[in-house]
């Protein structure tokens with residue numbers, strides 16, 4: 001829910017303008033498109049999971065070979 005600090009109220013994303021400003025022309029932090037952006041820590045978690053799974057595969061291969 002986009003929050004406008006100067007207005008002191010929440011706005012429905014549909015009532016905001018396309019550039020992410022409220023009815024009183026304030027730039028609202030949670031503008032359109034901002035909520036759909038994937039946060040950076042999501043990718044870090046995904047990379048960490050990939051490294052972990054890769055490591056487990058290597059461990060499995062070593063265990064089978066040994």
Ligand SMILES: [Zn+2]
Pocket residue numbers: 004005006007008022023024025026
């Ligand atoms: Zn406002």
